[in-house]
Amino acid sequence: MYYVIYAFSLPLSMAYWVSTLIFILVIYVVISILLYYLQDYFLFKPEKLPADFQFFYENQEVDEYTIETRDGAQLNGLHFKVEKPKGVVLYLKGNSKSIKGWGKFAVDFTRNGYDVVMMDYRGFGKSTGRRNQKALKRDLQVIYNKLREHVDEKHIILYGRSLGSGLATKIASVNNPRMLILDAPYYSLTKVTARYAPFMPLSLLIKYPLPTYKWLKYVQCPIHIIHGTDDKLIPYKTSVKLSKIKPKLTKLYTVIDGGHKNLNNFESYHKMLTEILHSTPKKVDLEGSSFKVIHNTKRKNA
Structure with a gap:
């Protein structure tokens, strides 16, 4: 009798585990599908603006522009102007709101003598068009070409x-600007999202991998990276890692206690930005310096 019970209990146990694994697999697949189709909702937080919205910024001269792309999208942006500009800053904003709110940061560049051009990504503000990584890159190249x-x-x-x-x-990476300034950059968007879904195959699911580290290898201009040590969304160590990709061209600026959204509230940030904007690349003559001098602690008086 005992042998008969045992003979039937093993298959039942196996059936239970098989059904459990199938259930887990189904849930995993469903979550993966949801992540794929809903990632735009999680990655982008756009603010829509009516077509007749009027932009206004106190003590700033600004023109609004709209550019139509080859696929019929409308790219809306702002051009902040100064007299006798030293150059122009193409400011690429974060993933939320619209240039209505981001425009207030233009003053940090106009006060240093630079024009500023901002643009709302597709689906943000007054900009239209179907959004994907390829379209975003193409749109920005269109704006860059207009500037040139x-x-x-x-x-x-x-x-x-x-x-x-x-x-x-x-x-x-595909042009030759005067310099590249990165504010709270990520190694890749896949790495950022992996912190919140570590067990999902994001390399296969994410539609916006945006591999900063890959593109940085081909940048030939000076690179300036600004990051806060208290950034909870994109850790400071990310910029340390990025700064090692092109070390001879890169300078890392650290905002002590700075978070992800509040660097503009630190005096040190504005000092760094002013230094960057007014800097000119200088070749350092290492002749007669301590460069490559070995510090040998075994020698007396070393």
């Missing part, structure tokens, strides 16, 4: 903030 028609590349600065840092890096 009026300004020599040696006077164009690319500034990428958070989401915009990867896109700014891509544009810098």
Whole structure:
């Protein structure tokens, strides 16, 4: 009798585990599908603006522009102007709101003598069109080309903030701007999202991998990275890692206690930004310096 019970209990136990594994697999597949189709909702937080919305910024001269792309999308943006500009900053914003709110940061560049051009990504503000990574890169190249028609590349600065840092890096990698400034950049968007879904195959699911680290390898202009040590969304160590990709061209600026969204509230950030905007690349003569001198602690008086 005992043998009979045992003979039937094993298959039942196996059936239970098989059904459990199938259930888990189904749940995993369902979550993967949801992540794929809903990732735009999680990655982008756009603010829509009516077509007749009027932009206004106190003590700033600004023109609104709209550019139509080859696929019929409308790209809406702002051009902040100064008298006798030293150059122009193409400011690529983060993943939320619209240039209505981001426009207030233009003053940090106009006060230093630079024009500023901002653009709303597809689906943000007044901009229209179907959004995907290829379209975003193509749109920004269109804007960059428009700038080159009026300004020599040696006077164009690319500034990428958070989401915009990867896109700014891509544009810098295939052009020759004066410099690239990255504010709270990510190694890749796949790495950022992996922190919140570590067990999902994000390399296969994510439609916006935005591999900053890959594109940074092809950048030939000076690279300036600004990051806060208290950034909870994109850790400071990310910028340390990025700074090692092109070390001879890169300078890392650290905002002590700075978070992800509040660097503009730190005096040190504004000092760094002013230094960057007014800097000119200088070749350092290492002749007669301690470069490559070995510090041998075994020698007396070493």
